[in-house]
Amino acid sequence: MSVRTRSRWLPGLLAALACAFGGVAFGDPVVFLASGVGLAYVAYGAVAGEPSPDALVVERRVSDDEPRAGDEVSVTVEAFNASEAHLPDVRVVDDTPEGVAVVDGSPRAGGTLAPGESLSVEYDLRARRGTHEFGECVAVARTLTGASEVRATAGAGDTLAVRSGGDALALREQTESAVGRVETDDAGEGVAFHSVRAYQHGDPVKRVDWRRFARTGELSTVEYREERAATVVLVVDVREESRRVRAPGESDTGRLSRDAAVELAGELLSRNDAVGVAVWGEEGGYLPPSRDREVAAHSIERLLAEPAHVPADLDLRMRGLWRPATLARHLPGSAQIVCCTPLADDRPVEAAETWVANGHAVTVVSPDPTSDTHGGRVAALDRRRRARELRGFGARVADWSPGEPLAAAVERAGARWR
Template identity: 90%
Template sequence: MSVRTRSRWLPGLLAALACAFGGVVFGDPVVFLASGVGLAYAAYGAVAGEPAPGSLVVERRVSDEEPRAGDDVRVVCEAVNAGDTHLPDVRIVDETPEGVAVVDGSPRAGGTLAPGESLAAAYTLRARRGDHEFGECVAVARTLTGAGELRETAGGGDPLTVRSGGDALALREQTESAVGRVETDDAGEGVAFHSVRAYQHGDPVKRVDWRRFARTGELSTVEYREERAATVVLVVDVRGESRRVRAPGESDTGRLSRDAAVELAGELLSRNDAVGVAVWGAAGGYLPPSRDREVAARSIERLLADPARVPEDLDLRLRGLWQPDTLTRHLPGNAQVVCCTPLADDRPVEAAETWMAHGHPVTVVSPDPAGDSHGGRVAALERRRRARELRGFGARVADWSPDEPLAGAVARAGTRWSR
């Protein structure tokens, strides 16, 4: 809180004194009487006074501090006149998080406040992935003359944390012996029905088809599809030529690709898959797959926090810039590749073809950077062509708009892939 008094009435006082002095010295009553105008001007400013300290209380309220990506978040910055005097001029300005667009309302407001009344700046943000810091919400109360000013602020508070959980990424049937959630064509323990066979000595009692036994008198055993763990390497495309911004104030596709990779890594690790990350571009780096959930998640977030700076203490298999064929030589034989890229050029298509030629199934998660401009529409056509090429040689493509949760794009692509 700060109180400031402006000396805008001092010129009136000086003019009054000058006129009074001149009138006395020169014996001119007209000049002497003119000093009354200046005195009245200065007296008005003195009587107007200044707002009392503590008479203005400011608070920011956020409807949801952990929304899903694409959700609308309502923010209200409110100022309350807690004093006993009328505040004739109150203005509010809220500093919104950088890179998060205001889609409705305004973070600014102005008006007058009687004692006990409140004034609010209410607006709606469209949630984007990541942690977004609010600035200060500032309320300023001025007297009618503008001579006195009271300023109150509400701090930034907790950041707006935007994530989207949900549907698991559909992976190919290229697994290892560890138990996981990828369904295979092998019969055994699981939850999805596979087949029925004749009962064999030692089969678990819980898998005996008792309904069939009651109907036919024959013992039989139900087989389920085995679920095994997968090994996944997330390739994050942060090359300079791949960074696009759909509209001012929005995250670029490099940031969106990094956010998608962190989210997918958390989902995959939670179902016992081994997950590694390769940063394509910037300072580069390749973190081999690991199934240690806490260690892997922490290492992945550190590697992706700033692609231009790779932590020295991370156990990386590759450091610096690498080419797709170089990465191929370091991939585990049973690894699948999930490439997060906006498909801004042909190199991701060529890389995916290289990885698939070496027996690594490829899934592409592609944030859409296309805007509504003429250039954006041309870029969108090129991007769709690349997506068709990828699907043409067997890669899966999840086309993801930043306006929707990542889980929705993955679910749509999963439905398409199952055909």
């Protein structure tokens, strides 16, 4: 907190002294009386006084400092008049985290404060995956003349740590032998009921159907749907022709596709799935699938960071521009493909058809860049046509509006696929 005095009254004092001296020197009463204007200005500034150094107290409150990606977070900055004086001109400004959009309200306000009153600034942020740092929130109170001001700051270094959203994308039954969380049609260990068969010597006691034994006296064993791990390659469409912005202040679809891929990768790795990433556009690059959670997550975040560049120390294949058919030759036979693309043109549809033809299950997560304008409605019709074509040859499509959490779009799409 600080008090700063401005010299706005000094010109008035100098003008008053000049007029008084000139009036006496030249014997001109009009010039001498004009010095009264400057003296009145100086006197007004003196009467107005200076605000107390501890007149203002400011603080920032965040509704949730660890939200999920896509959630709206409410921020309140409050300036309190702790003095006994009236503060006629109070202004509050908050320094929001870089790259996090304000979706409602404003991070600045102004007004007057009587003793004991407070002025609040309220606004909402759209949480984006990652850790974001606030700057200072600043409250300034000035006197009526503006000759002096008191300034209070707080909250520098406050962070917003955004977690990945809910459950991972529901995957297809294209798995490996490793244990995971993708349900298969095979009987074995798991949690979802599959069937009941006759008891065999050596079956685990915990899987014996004791209720049936009590009714019939026959031993039987309950089988569950076996859960296995999958191999997933996330294809991130960041081509120039795919970068669209739905509204001013929002992230473009290239950024949204990157964020979606990083979020999905984290959730899939937590389920013991092997995850790789292929960047489609810009410098390109293919990071082969890995099940090492910490190493893979860190490598994927680095590869998909902005400003876009391919880290030289990453073990990448297909550096530079590549074709979808080229990727198919690099993939493990059991790999599924999850393509993050806005479906802004027909190339993702052609690519998905190539991957399906090569035996890979394909899921498309599509951030919607279309707006409610004439051009936006035409673009929306084209997107829906492409989505129908994708579904027509067996690909799944999860449509994601940037105004909702990715987890909600994934959960809604998963309910349709079951």
